Amino acid sequence: MVIFESLIHLFSSYAPLLMILGVMFGIFLGAMPGFGATLGIVILIPFTFGMDPALALPMLAGVYSGAIYGGSITAIMVGIPGTSAAAATVLDGYEMTKKGKSNKALTTAIFASSTGGFIGGISLLLLATTLSKFTLKFGPAEYFMLSLFGLTIIATVVGESITKGIVAGLIGLLISMVGIDPINGQDRFTFGQMYLVDGFPLIPVILALFAFPRSLEMIHEIFANRKEKLTVSKFDISGTVISFKELKGLWRTLIRSSILGTFIGMIPGAGANIACWIGYSEARRKSKHPEKFGTGIYEGVAAAEAANNSTEGGSLIPMLTLSIPGSSAAAVMFGALMIHGMVPGPMLFTKYAMTTYTYIWAIIFNSIILLAIGYYGSRLFANFARVPLMILAPIMLLVTMLGAFATRQLVFDVGLTVVLGTIFYLFSLAKFPMPAILLGVILGPIAEKGFRRAMLISHNDWTIFFTRPICLIILLLCIFSLYVSLKIMRKEKNN
């Protein structure tokens, strides 16, 4: 049976060593804001040209797993998501660091990431063909409803004022409008700049929303408290790691987030960025003490991290079975496969079955490797909090600028990050929630394209959003989700 032969094949070659290297490289890149999984894979692809795909693909898979976890390190330690998938981890992770519980947060993240990656990989292995049929059912109308559901999550991350949250979300939507109109091809708000034709690039926007303002905040803190030698957390950071008992209590959250992440990863264009929020908000909804989310509880970290790592397996389901990449990292893997002569499609499971299954097993085992490296590494990473702010802040700023440059190798993007970052810093001073803006930016294009295409296809018959079965299901989920969020908020207000 190819499935088992490939497992033996995986472990009888250099692949495990390369997987370990891949995971370490991935963690490093993921932790640097602005760099990330996609970039990591792109950098390594030329080195893999001459390699046997059964060695190259496991290594690249390791980079992805490592990077998605790595993003949570900076998210927890300094409040800056290293990758966009870690944006939800900031909410509780950073709060935990401020309370001196960074070790617990980091170890929760590693267990959650590992579980997520494992479940995503197993789903890929066992259910790929079955689940791929699910992917196809998502047409433009369904995408619109999905993005609507995503937008209701803004209510979760609102913070103090609902009004500010909604305004922030709308600002995000506005920002996402820049670029070429997806339907009639006209330039919108590009002001003649060729580099804006594709819209604001996502990484600089994320840096401008989180990294840049946070760095400025750190600098502000330094100047405000000149006498003290400041670090991120005033408490002793050699705090406890997460205990086995606490982990056991998390099993529901972990399973739920992992499954959600796998499904969302399967929907092309959704990906880890959205999965982390849905995992987080669902965990909050189902929790016995939802008002504690956002104050620094490990459940929040777990929910976000399990969801984003499971998208690795999830996004490969449509990629391997239908040649439709589920995320941008999957799209780069698509290219990696093509370069090694493996055209994604039915042949992957017939002619190239051995290599394909080796790759899938690698994803599963990478989650175990990640657990080992991440758990023992976390003590190392926790030392971030010991670094005086005076050193940390400029380093963060430098890494931010590098990260802004990294994606498109354009100085334009660096300038963009600074300009947008300054504007967002002012917004954050006024207590507008940055995650809400981010959700608007990510979901805006999905919502617009879905809506306009659906209306074009149905000839402006808007009942399409109520009559198609999946649309109806998601619509009911939206209403339910909003209702529960409002209830939670009312409870919070009364306390």
Added chain:
Amino acid sequence: MFLQKKFNMIKKPDLQLLICFLICALGIFCTVFAGYPEKHVKVVVHVSPGGGTDTMARIVLKHAGEKLGTSFIVENYKGAGGQVGYTTLAMAEPDGYTIGTITTMSFISFELTRENVAYKFESFIPIARIVNDPSGIFVRTESPIQSIEDLFERAKKHPNRISCSGTSIWGTHNIHCILLDQKCGVKLNFIPFDGVSEARNNLLGGHIDVAAGGISNFMSLLNAGKVRALVVAGRSRLKELPMVPTYHELGYDLVIGSDRGFAAPEGTPIEYVKILSETIEQVLQDSTFMKAADKMLLTPILAYLDYNEFNEYLLKLRNDVKEIVDWKRQESNK
């Protein structure tokens, strides 16, 4: 030693001088023409790594580099649908050491349809065409539409009702649908998507009725029996799809496809262009290359044109597309 002795035996100094001069001249002559390419050549690829054009460029130029004894270094300049890459290529030094990939329709259409485009058609010298991917119309196997004639009938009965997926506005497949309107009177409801895989996915999922796309992108689905091709907009039937008619057979002059090839910035010495063009021709006939191309399912669409032929082809295409764009804009304003 021997030569030196002989040289010193020539007593007349003028003769010695003449021989020196001739040797130098020979040397200079050799450097000027026998050297190209002497160092590595940069390739500006206008799309992201891993896609069809990028992989094609890498593999063709890998073999070309072996033949010429140099290396072609691919750099991706993606963005704005290819405009970033084309602009970079147009601005590059025309010394023969920067070339780039071009694909239609983006190469032709941007200056006709966008503002602030920093280059013109004349800013480039085409080097060679590698691929011509004819556009086709496809349906799911279960679709009630049986043939292209069936599609025409249904569309004429219900104009603008049948949804057709494609890639970007003014891209090859959008132009295909505009031509269907202009030349055959068939009005389909064109829905642009963000790329071939989205367009394909929506067809397979039953969200749209037909898809207009490149043969190469639908080949694997055709072979797997998931879709049927109604028509191929080529000059003659493809040998891989002998049962699929062309528009020509139906009496319409509708030939459209995506071309992929290489170009150099205007001002590049024509001898260098010629060398590249001829080397590429040799690569496409090489058996090792053909094996690699087969693996990537490239073989059905290989269609070499040398620099002259490609230039003429593109000029004609540019004029045709300009006419189509003007016609469509007029129609939309009615």
